[in-house]
Amino acid sequence: NAGVTQTPKFRVLKTGQSMTLLCAQDMNHEYMYWYRQDPGMGLRLIHYSVGEGTTAKGEVPDGYNVSRLKKQNFLLGLESAAPSQTSVYFCASSYIEEDTGELFFGEGSRLTVL
Amino acid sequence: AQSVTQLGSHVSVSEGALVLLRCNYSSSVPPYLFWYVQYPNQGLQLLLKYTSAATLVKGINGFEAEFKKSETSFHLTKPSAHMSDAAEYFCAVNQGFQKLVFGTGTRLLVSP
Numbered sequence: 525n526a527g528v529t530q531t532p533k534f535r536v537l538k539t540g541q542s543m544t545l546l547c548a549q550d551m552n553h554e555y556m557y558w559y560r561q562d563p564g565m566g567l568r569l570i571h572y573s574v575g576e577g578t579t580a581k582g583e584v585p586d587g588y589n590v591s592r593l594k595k596q597n598f599l600l601g602l603e604s605a606a607p608s609q610t611s612v613y614f615c616a617s618s619y620i621e622e623d624t625g626e627l628f629f630g631e632g633s634r635l636t637v638l
Numbered sequence: 639a640q641s642v643t644q645l646g647s648h649v650s651v652s653e654g655a656l657v658l659l660r661c662n663y664s665s666s667v668p669p670y671l672f673w674y675v676q677y678p679n680q681g682l683q684l685l686l687k688y689t690s691a692a693t694l695v696k697g698i699n700g701f702e703a704e705f706k707k708s709e710t711s712f713h714l715t716k717p718s719a720h721m722s723d724a725a726e727y728f729c730a731v732n733q734g735f736q737k738l739v740f741g742t743g744t745r746l747l748v749s750p
Contacts, residue, residue, distance in 0.1 A: 528681070555735065555736050557736075557737070559740075564647065564742055564743075565742060566728060566740040566741055566742040566743050567682070567728065567738075567740040568740075569737060569738075569739075572735070572737060574735055582737070583739075614681055614682070616681075616682075618736040619736075626672075626684050626687065626736075627682070627684070627736065627738060629681030629682045629683065630681050631679070631680055631681050632679075632680075632681055
């Protein structure tokens, strides 16, 4: 059982380049999220989705776009990367039943923007 | 808006000593509160959660936390630290739709 899988795990970009991070979950979860983790700032929510075809903004959405065309996949895109987007990105998913906050996380994608 | 504050970015203990990691919450309604743990180069995993069923919550690996409304606290404790407990710990509160707001994290260092 793979759980939540993120690709790629590492990426180096130049300022202005674009890229897409892919998150796939095999637990049939309705909710999916993208967080970024920066030293001393904890995890901050970028975008989330409450079901296939839906997306919503989180706390720090600027500079990112997302799509949820299939229930099992949640894509995070950077159209024009900036050094401020250097971070570790985590995808997570959760059940719709019981609003209990148990999220299942991927292992992270480390992005460096030069 | 709901939020959590973790006191202390680093906590150092000796193996066998008590572990105490502090978390205070700010919420206008009864909150759902959580502790997550992150081991090096891994994602976060749930340690324990408070959903109003009981104020003392037991989690995995011998950790527990007590919800104290009068102090707006949800501190994480473990009676005896083990080397394998060295990790970063995050307190979090649920904003709804399972959207979690995380604290800034506390790195636990355990020395032999």
